[in-house]
Every structure is written in structure tokens, then in C-alpha cells.
Amino acid sequence: MPNANHDSPTLPSTNELSQAQRRAVSELLRVSPVADDLARRFQDAGFTLALVGGSVRDALLGRLGNDLDFTTDARPEDVLKIVRPWADAVWEVGIAFGTVGCRKSDFDIEVTTYRSEAYDRTSRKPEVSYGDSIEEDLVRRDFTVNAMAVRLPEKEFVDPHNGLQDLAARVLRTPGTPEESFSDDPLRMMRAARFAAQLDFEVAPEVVTAMTGMAERLEIVSAERIRDELNKLILSDHPRKGLALLVDTGLAKRVxxxxxxxxxxxxxxxxxxxxxxxxxxxxxxxxxxxxxxxxxxxxxxxxxxxxxxxxxxxxxxxxxxxxxxxxxxxxxxxxxxxxxxxxxxxxxxxxxxxxxxxxxxxxxxxxxxxxxxxxxxxxxxxxxxxxxxxxxxxxxxxxxxxxxxxxxxxxxxxxxxxxxxxxxxxxxxIRPDLDGNEIMTILGIKPGPAVGKAYQHMLELRLEHGPMGHEAAVAALKEWWAAQDQG
Structure with a gap:
């Protein structure tokens, strides 16, 4: 895999990059049988396929799981035609957003058509517009560390926004300006806090500034999406880091x-x-x-x-x-x-x-x-x-x-x-020594409020004195009932 562009003023060491790339090669070799097989099917149908986003990031960090994300120039209906004969199971819940999901062996796979714009800036609902190139797709991703791809089956590394360098420096930046990114999808501001907590990364100063200035934009995001993002943050390894960022930027006031x-x-x-x-x-x-x-x-x-x-x-x-x-x-x-x-x-x-x-x-x-x-x-x-x-x-x-x-x-x-x-x-x-049926039999009463009162009294006795034994419990119940009659 070729190195990323080295023109950035804050260069990670060659050793850091080579270690990351060695980890990625090792991780990609593990998933190659499934990924390459799928890529060849797309190639045979005249389309391209690339591993993308969090999957590439996690491969570089040496923590790639069995959830694989791919991007393609094929439209969703073409993706379905390719994966249906191949996958063990297929689901279409995300197809309105350009995503087809499937399962193959132990792998959960999502294939998403290139996107250009993800959000209507005044609406709660994503507005999907398909793109024509992987570069156009990557520029609209949330952070540079998630804007890397590996073309398959040739294993060509695509990193137009220096995500590999930011990964080595453990910093979160946006591919374009953070203001544009957060306008496209305000939930990305919470995602910045979540990734900081999950990955123990720092958030770039310009991103923090944009989060602080645009906090009110979260109001167009649905409660369910905010809840899901908050859960991921709270369940992360370093939730304090993400929560502190939400508070410091003013996002927590909205959430x-x-x-x-x-x-x-x-x-x-x-x-x-x-x-x-x-x-x-x-x-x-x-x-x-x-x-x-x-x-x-x-x-x-x-x-x-x-x-x-x-x-x-x-x-x-x-x-x-x-x-x-x-x-x-x-x-x-x-x-x-x-x-x-x-x-x-x-x-x-x-x-x-x-x-x-x-x-x-x-x-x-x-x-x-x-x-x-x-x-x-x-x-x-x-x-x-x-x-x-x-x-x-x-x-x-x-x-x-x-x-x-x-x-x-x-x-x-x-x-x-x-x-x-x-x-x-x-x-x-903990239950009383006598149940409801026994209470009704002993007192000769039918179901009603009196049974509930008797049951509660016996429960209080049980809590106060511990197990009483059947005979003592019957005697206590009758004593209580007699007092009720007298009242």
C-alpha cells in the first residue's frame, strides 16, 4: 500500500506510518477471501468496489472486526443483483439511503453507493444524492480518518485528505471545512465527541471552534439519532473525554x-x-x-x-x-x-x-x-x-x-x-408465608381489595421478622383479620 501524501507540516514518523500500514496489510489479508471475492463480482459486472471509512481506519489501528463497509459506483438496485446470489442473507433497511446490507460467513457487510450530498440543511431527514467518483464520496465523509479507502481487488490505498497522517497523530479533522461538514449533518459534532472517547483522539482546534459556534444546529437532528450517538459515547473506553467535549462546546446544553x-x-x-x-x-x-x-x-x-x-x-x-x-x-x-x-x-x-x-x-x-x-x-x-x-x-x-x-x-x-x-x-x-389463594381460603373471602390488604400485611410481617412458618402465619393472618372486623 503506497504512503499517504507527505506535504503536511506535522508529519508523523516514517516508522509510525509503516507500522500502521503493516497492521493494515495483516488485517486486510484476514478479510481478503470475502472482500476479494465480492470485489471480483462487482468488477465482472462493470463496477468498482472499495473498502472504506471505519473499516480502513480500524484496519490501520489493528482492530478491524467482522463488520465491513464498502463503497461502489453501482446503484443500489445493481448492488442487490450482485450480492443476492452470493450472500447468505440480504437486507434492504438502508436502501433509501443508498446502502445494501448482507451477511457472508462471519462477516456483516454494508455496500453504499457513492454519495455527493448527505443532508438537506434545513431538514431532519437525510437527502441522498449519488456521486460518480470515490474522491467525491470521501470528501463528504465526517473525518479524515474515516475518509480513506482501499480499492479492491488491487489493494490500492486512496487517501486524498491525509487521513493516515491524522490517524498517526491521533487527531480528528474534517475533509473539508468543519462548518461545511457540520452543516451537511449536525450529528457529526456529536460524532467528534464520540470518536474522541472511543479512539482516545484529540479534536483539532478548528473542529472544536465549529462545534461551539454551531451547537444550535443539533436542533434539527432527531432524538433517536442523538440518543444512539450518546450511547456509543457513554459505552466507549474514555467517556469522560467525550462528555467533557460536549460540555465545553455547549453541545451538552442541547442534548x-x-x-x-x-x-x-x-x-x-x-x-x-x-x-x-x-x-x-x-x-x-x-x-x-x-x-x-x-x-x-x-x-x-x-x-x-x-x-x-x-x-x-x-x-x-x-x-x-x-x-x-x-x-x-x-x-x-x-x-x-x-x-x-x-x-x-x-x-x-x-x-x-x-x-x-x-x-x-x-x-x-x-x-x-x-x-x-x-x-x-x-x-x-x-x-x-x-x-x-x-x-x-x-x-x-x-x-x-x-x-x-x-x-x-x-x-x-x-x-x-x-x-x-x-x-x-x-x-x-421475598414473598409472604401465605399466597393470595391461601389467604382467601383461610379467611373465606373472594378476590377483592381485602385480599390485597391482607397480602401486604403478611409481606410486611415477612420483611420485619423473616420466615414465620405456616402455622404462625395463619395465626397472624387471623389476628389481623379479627382486628379489621372490629374496626
């Missing part, structure tokens, strides 16, 4: 205004912890506790757990600052924001519940909770208990090592008590 609002002013009389910096640290600490890969529910809860603080801040007479009930206010704000961003009902419910419960542990203190209080903690967390453990542990960002160690020991103690109780009584599926 997640609760985050910059955490930058509470401090003065010499009312000093308190920087809630914004604390939040980003909690997010990073929560990530460190993940055991089965990135967890969007946990990460969103960490990011939003304190968003109720600005609305509940009070300056007390003794000079302290308080945020009473910020977890309750924050849970309502979380529900409203995630709903507006079109998250699923289940995601909204789970994240809001974690925000609501994140302070509950601090009532545990030095371990004076009764067994019934521990049972309630488990019952209220339900299937979110493991995430609540992680969120609560992450929420300690104090530099006071003695205080941090004391909190950690206290939570260790709570987890041990939960484990012991679970062994004794299968705590995570």
Missing part, C-alpha cells in the same frame, strides 16, 4: 443539559465538592467495577445520579451546603430526560430507580440496620441490586482515605449481611 448544570459555582464562603467533576469520576469508577463488559444502565445511572443537586441546593445557616432529597428530584429528572431522548420504558425505569436508591446505603451508617431494613433494601432494588452495589461504591470520591476506607468496610459489611440472609431465606424473591 443533556443536566450535565453542564452540575458545574455549580463555588465561592469562598460556600465551598463544596464540584458536582460535575465528581460525576465524571463516579462514572469512571463505576466502569472499573464492570465485570461483564460495558453496562449502559449502570453508566447512565452514574452519569445522572446527582442531577437533582442544582435544584435542591440550600445554603444552611452554619455555612454548609445541603441537597436534601436530591435523589428523589433526580429520579424524576432522569425519567423526563431519558423519555425525551426516546429510551425504552425499561431503561428509563431502571436508571431512574438506581438514581432514586443511590443514597439509601448512607442510612446504614455503622451497621445498625435491622434485618428487616436489609430485606427492604434488597426488595426495593430487586434485579438492580448488583448495579446498586456498584453505583453506591462508585459514589465515594473523597480524598480522605480514612473516610473512604470506612465507607468501603461498611458496604462490605452490608453485602455480607445480604449474602447471609439470602442463604437463609432466598431474599431476592
Amino acid at each position: 443533556l443539559p443536566e450535565l453542564p448544570a452540575l458545574r455549580l459555582e463555588r465561592d469562598e464562603h460556600h465551598r463544596h465538592k464540584d458536582v460535575y467533576e465528581h460525576t465524571l469520576t463516579v462514572l469512571e469508577q463505576a466502569i472499573d467495577l464492570e465485570t461483564e463488559g460495558p453496562d449502559l444502565v449502570l453508566r447512565l445511572a452514574a452519569l445522572l445520579h446527582d442531577i437533582g443537586k442544582p435544584r435542591t441546593r440550600r445554603f444552611e445557616k452554619d455555612g454548609r451546603v445541603s441537597f436534601h432529597h436530591h435523589e428523589v428530584v433526580g429520579a424524576k429528572m432522569t425519567k423526563a430526560r431519558l423519555t425525551k431522548l426516546k429510551y425504552s420504558n425499561e431503561m428509563v425505569k431502571d436508571v431512574s430507580k438506581l438514581v432514586e436508591l443511590h443514597l439509601r446505603f448512607h442510612g446504614y451508617g455503622t451497621g445498625e440496620w435491622t434485618d428487616s431494613a436489609v430485606r427492604r433494601y434488597v426488595r426495593d432494588a430487586g434485579p438492580l441490586l448488583d448495579r446498586l452495589h456498584k453505583l453506591t461504591r462508585s459514589d465515594c470520591t473523597t480524598r480522605n482515605k480514612r473516610k473512604a476506607n470506612a465507607l468501603s468496610r461498611a458496604y462490605d459489611g452490608l453485602e455480607e449481611r445480604i449474602a447471609r440472609l439470602q442463604e437463609q431465606e432466598e431474599l431476592d424473591a
Whole structure:
């Protein structure tokens, strides 16, 4: 593969370029059987095919997966004719935008016709206009590191915008001016933050300037597209980097205004912890506790757990600052924001519940909770208990090592008590000793509100005293029922 143009004033070393190219050759050899086979079919039909964009970038970084992106001069209907007899499966969900998807062996493949313009600058909807050359297609791509291609099957490297050099320098630039790029598709401003977080790249100063000046353009982008981009950023390896960029450029005010609002002013009389910096640290600490890969529910809860603080801040007479009930206010704000961003009902419910419960542990203190209080903690967390453990542990960002160690020991103690109780009584599926049918049989009543009240009473007894045994439970139910009759 030939080198990129070396006329840039900030040249990466020859060694950096050759390493990147060696990695790319190795990666491309791995996918060659499928890629070359497909390219020959396009060639036989009179069309060209090139590996493009993120696939080339990831090949150069040595991290090419099994998702392959191609570009071609063939129109979508011609692409379908070529891939249908060859692929194991074909899908047309993106065909209105010039993209045909298919699967071959272990590879998920997208083939997109050259584009010239991607967006009507006043509309939320992409407006597709096909181009006639790969160079025309590459200039309208979001960033130079995504504007490289490899023509197949000849393996000719195409890099008209010095993307290889920017890749070596770990910097994000746009092929044309950032203003033109972001006018074509304002979501690219969020993508800059996402790639900074995913790849740990710096964003070029002129790109940051354009993002800051054009933040209001995000208003024409649909909530679903913004949500999907935000998810990719939050699930990345370095979300702090991307989130900080969104806040610094003003984009966060349009997407997640609760985050910059955490930058509470401090003065010499009312000093308190920087809630914004604390939040980003909690997010990073929560990530460190993940055991089965990135967890969007946990990460969103960490990011939003304190968003109720600005609305509940009070300056007390003794000079302290308080945020009473910020977890309750924050849970309502979380529900409203995630709903507006079109998250699923289940995601909204789970994240809001974690925000609501994140302070509950601090009532545990030095371990004076009764067994019934521990049972309630488990019952209220339900299937979110493991995430609540992680969120609560992450929420300690104090530099006071003695205080941090004391909190950690206290939570260790709570987890041990939960484990012991679970062994004794299968705590995570707490139910009263009598079910609804037994209650109706014992009391001789039919379904109705009285059964629900009786069931709730027996559940409270179960939480307070643990398992009672059948005879004791029957006696307790009858005693309660007699008191109801007397009332």
C-alpha cells in the first residue's frame, strides 16, 4: 500500500506510518477471501468496489472486526443483483439511503453507493444524492480518518485528505471545512465527541471552534439519532473525554443539559465538592467495577445520579451546603430526560430507580440496620441490586482515605449481611408465608381489595421478622383479620 501524501507540516514518523500500514496489510489479508471475492463480482459486472471509512481506519489501528463497509459506483438496485446470489442473507433497511446490507460467513457487510450530498440543511431527514467518483464520496465523509479507502481487488490505498497522517497523530479533522461538514449533518459534532472517547483522539482546534459556534444546529437532528450517538459515547473506553467535549462546546446544553448544570459555582464562603467533576469520576469508577463488559444502565445511572443537586441546593445557616432529597428530584429528572431522548420504558425505569436508591446505603451508617431494613433494601432494588452495589461504591470520591476506607468496610459489611440472609431465606424473591389463594381460603373471602390488604400485611410481617412458618402465619393472618372486623 503506497504512503499517504507527505506535504503536511506535522508529519508523523516514517516508522509510525509503516507500522500502521503493516497492521493494515495483516488485517486486510484476514478479510481478503470475502472482500476479494465480492470485489471480483462487482468488477465482472462493470463496477468498482472499495473498502472504506471505519473499516480502513480500524484496519490501520489493528482492530478491524467482522463488520465491513464498502463503497461502489453501482446503484443500489445493481448492488442487490450482485450480492443476492452470493450472500447468505440480504437486507434492504438502508436502501433509501443508498446502502445494501448482507451477511457472508462471519462477516456483516454494508455496500453504499457513492454519495455527493448527505443532508438537506434545513431538514431532519437525510437527502441522498449519488456521486460518480470515490474522491467525491470521501470528501463528504465526517473525518479524515474515516475518509480513506482501499480499492479492491488491487489493494490500492486512496487517501486524498491525509487521513493516515491524522490517524498517526491521533487527531480528528474534517475533509473539508468543519462548518461545511457540520452543516451537511449536525450529528457529526456529536460524532467528534464520540470518536474522541472511543479512539482516545484529540479534536483539532478548528473542529472544536465549529462545534461551539454551531451547537444550535443539533436542533434539527432527531432524538433517536442523538440518543444512539450518546450511547456509543457513554459505552466507549474514555467517556469522560467525550462528555467533557460536549460540555465545553455547549453541545451538552442541547442534548443533556443536566450535565453542564452540575458545574455549580463555588465561592469562598460556600465551598463544596464540584458536582460535575465528581460525576465524571463516579462514572469512571463505576466502569472499573464492570465485570461483564460495558453496562449502559449502570453508566447512565452514574452519569445522572446527582442531577437533582442544582435544584435542591440550600445554603444552611452554619455555612454548609445541603441537597436534601436530591435523589428523589433526580429520579424524576432522569425519567423526563431519558423519555425525551426516546429510551425504552425499561431503561428509563431502571436508571431512574438506581438514581432514586443511590443514597439509601448512607442510612446504614455503622451497621445498625435491622434485618428487616436489609430485606427492604434488597426488595426495593430487586434485579438492580448488583448495579446498586456498584453505583453506591462508585459514589465515594473523597480524598480522605480514612473516610473512604470506612465507607468501603461498611458496604462490605452490608453485602455480607445480604449474602447471609439470602442463604437463609432466598431474599431476592421475598414473598409472604401465605399466597393470595391461601389467604382467601383461610379467611373465606373472594378476590377483592381485602385480599390485597391482607397480602401486604403478611409481606410486611415477612420483611420485619423473616420466615414465620405456616402455622404462625395463619395465626397472624387471623389476628389481623379479627382486628379489621372490629374496626
